[in-house]
Amino acid sequence: MPKLNICKYSSGGIMELKVKRVERVDGVKEAIFLPAIFNGLRLTVKHFWRNLFGARDVVTINYPEEKRHVSPRWRGRHxxxxxxxxxxxxxxxxxxxxxxxxxxxxxxxxxxxxxxxxxxxxxxxxxxxxxxxxxxxxxxxxxxxxxxxxxxxxxxxxxxxxxxxxxxxxxxxxxxxxxxxxxxxxxxxxxxxxxxxxxxxxxxxxxx
Amino acid sequence: MDFLLEIIMTPAILACLKIAVIILLFAMPLGTLLTLMERKWSAMIQDRVGPNRANIGKFTGNGLLHIAADGLKSIFKEDTIPKGANGFLYLIAPFFGLIAAVAIFAIIPIAGPIGNFTFQVTDVNPGLLFIFAITSLNVYGAVLAGTSSNSKFALLGGTRASAQMISYEVFMGLALMGIFMVYGTTRVSGIVNGQNEYWFGNLVPMWGIFTQPLGFILFFTALVAETKRAPFDAPEGESEIVAGYFLEYSGMRWSAFMLAEYVSLVGVAALMTTLFFGGYHVPWLHLWENAPQWIVTILQILKFTFFTVVFCWFQIQLRWTVPKFRFDQTMGLGWKKLLPLSLVNIIVTALVILTLA
CATH class of the missing domain: 3.30.70.3270 (Alpha-Beta Plaits)
Incomplete structure (x- = not known):
């Protein structure tokens, strides 16, 4: 009879979990932080400028004034x-x-x-x-x-x-x-x- | 009228007037505005709307009234003193930080002198050494608040703040040595005037950022750490020690801490402008000969304000970009990387000056 493999734990109590291992990156580029900071700044400044004029990426709904479109099948009040x-x-x-x-x-x-x-x-x-x-x-x-x-x-x-x-x-x-x-x-x-x-x-x- | 002018031009009264104008019309309003702008700008960075609900009738000013609402709220909020706190120290602690933040503006010129009249409260001889002394006072606010509020989190925050301040104070001074060497003075007016020289004819102004690029990065990092803002916000450490040294405060005293943070943000921006971006000097303005004095002064004030606001923005942008350093990483960065780098910067600057001279 085949053994059912329901439990992820082996009998020895060692966990067999899938873990994604991320290799640690070393080197001068990582050590001086600045390239990483500039990469981050490029992203945040992009969002900042896009939203400073016209709020194009903003997904917020100003609730009492604007209402989310609900589908006709939505179960609301009777x-x-x-x-x-x-x-x-x-x-x-x-x-x-x-x-x-x-x-x-x-x-x-x-x-x-x-x-x-x-x-x-x-x-x-x-x-x-x-x-x-x-x-x-x-x-x-x-x-x-x-x-x-x-x-x-x-x-x-x-x-x-x-x-x-x-x-x-x-x-x-x-x-x-x-x-x-x-x-x-x-x-x-x-x-x-x-x-x-x-x-x-x-x-x-x-x-x- | 002459009599009135004579009274105003008395050095003591003139200094008081300048203090009032620079602090009440420049530093404080900008700092107060930044409390809102931090929230609005961070919202923009994260694709949100930000605060926009405070209103008088239909008028919201796109969130502008939140400043007034916050102020009103903290004035009328109860000023609590925790059980077992050292009352006197607890009550005066917030103002140490605020005074230290405001005092930076004493030596920052916001426009060029007209005759004997300077747009600077005082041009002391030690100049920037005064800045070091004052920013060191800043730590007393955090330490006193931490020790006096009888809270373990606040104590941890105060300890972290003092450790961080002392570490970053060291190479903050060393990072500026290059500037002192290049311009040959510690007087602020001397450094600002030194930045009005040009290289290659009239092509590149001798701004601090061009003469001392490494010093700029080091000094800016040190100042960001001094203001205890992200990425060096371990003393406040929201995720570990709740709010750090000002955890127990409420009402107006808490607001004093917040205001101190934002005024010192403006102070840092003004300092960076003064030391590394030509101060009030508008680049290439000397090419316009016979420019009327009043136009020059207005342009100088505008240029100074523009760069200050840009630097305020940049610090806020940095806060919402860079993740927080762990406390040991903060210390490691300070002692193992930035301190040797600033020493290298001094040696290289000295060698370059020697070779060119």
Whole structure:
């Protein structure tokens, strides 16, 4: 049976590591330092002059003013998508809450006035401090109702409560005004209608 | 008006005025500016942006306000004294370095004399020997700070500083012997005027760098070691002994150490200009006959300032290019290489002078 060579240490305890040996260079040129110093100066002065006029080699991004381009596939802050008529796409199926590995999504379903939709999320909270931005909720969603394509890569707020993104905060881009008054306003949703006037659902069964 | 002029021209008051002008309008502002420029220039060398955030409203001045911000910060910062420190020595130590750094400017002329009026605080006879005396005082700041702050790192830094200063002081003097021999004087004005001569008709000015190229390298190395900057920054030794002798300081006293470092940087640059690059003399200006005195003086001040700033830049460039010497390498370089070289330089210079004379 061939001996497995997993361990790099031989039985004698002598390490068999690969070491790159650099030969020590001696001589007058090395001893007087000046050629080496001039070589170094040539490099640093080149960079200095190039950057003195026009900062051509500088790779720094002046962050709050300039932002790094993020790819559309970057998993940023969540967003709840809407239908064309302005309703939330979410049908409160709990798929995302179930799949979420960090248990940061909290959904409470309510009965949708439109009977063809059945449910909608009365409460849809995401605790962004617990979120690990794995994107599994996006994968799990059958309605394409939750996406992570906002491009918000950095969330820096001053209180913990601010990171509890409620349904209405997730609906659009972040608006500080909504944070100061975080209450559910169901303006997106159609006004509750009498059951007799309710729209027929997709199977054409009138609501009764 | 005449009465006022008479008061001003009194030697004592005139000297005070010159000190105020040279130090407050030349050395200190340049030193303060260099604290920022070191950061900006090192950023450029390393392809970074450097400090640019301090602002008043929208105005940042591309980082210029950091000087004011740093100053304000260190004024209002608590001035701590560590437990067990020798209070008095601890408190006065920063100013030894600062005084020594500023005193270099006492004998440096920034423009040629107009009649009896010289642009130099004093032209003492010992001249450069005064410089050696003053730069030796520089070490007291480091040693006192090191011993008095009751910290092992600071003590190590102070010890290293004193050892390094003493070693490099030796051949700093020897390296300048060549200059004394060539120009035949230790007076600064004599050396500067000696550099206004020309070789080959009016082709090459007899600047110190052409008459004493080896002496230039040796003296410059010694001065860089005296200012305790990289590559000879073992006394500060960030990677081993945190900050060396000024480790325990905070607030304005720490700033005094920093300011001393940068003022002595300017001092070194001014000294190199004076001794090796013709001082205030603008080369080939004597070809323009009947040049108005005021134009000549302004050109001289500009030339002196230009070379000083270039040398400040060069020292900073050197700091961000050359890696630090280990302490034994610093000592070895000083005693085993530079000291014999400076002795050789003296002998060769003497032989050349003898053959030519």
């Amino acid at each position: 967003r709840l998508t809407r239908l064309q008529n302005g309703f939330l796409s979410c049908v409160a199926c709990y798929m995302c809450e179930t799949v979420c590995p960090s248990k940061c999504i909290h959904i409470e379903a309510g009965e949708h006035p439109d009977l063809s939709v059945e449910k909608y999320p009365v409460v849809f909270d995401i605790d962004e401090l617990r979120c690990v931005f794995c994107g599994l909720c996006v994968e799990a969603c059958p309605k394409d109702a939750i996406r992570m394509d906002t491009g918000v890569v950095s969330m820096a707020y001053t209180s913990r409560q601010t990171f509890d993104f409620t349904r209405d905060l997730l609906r659009d881009s972040y608006d500080p005004k909504l944070h100061s008054n975080p209450k559910y306003e169901d303006e997106d949703l159609p006004k509750p209608v009498k059951q007799s006037e309710a729209l027929p659902n997709s199977q054409g069964i009138p609501a009764t």
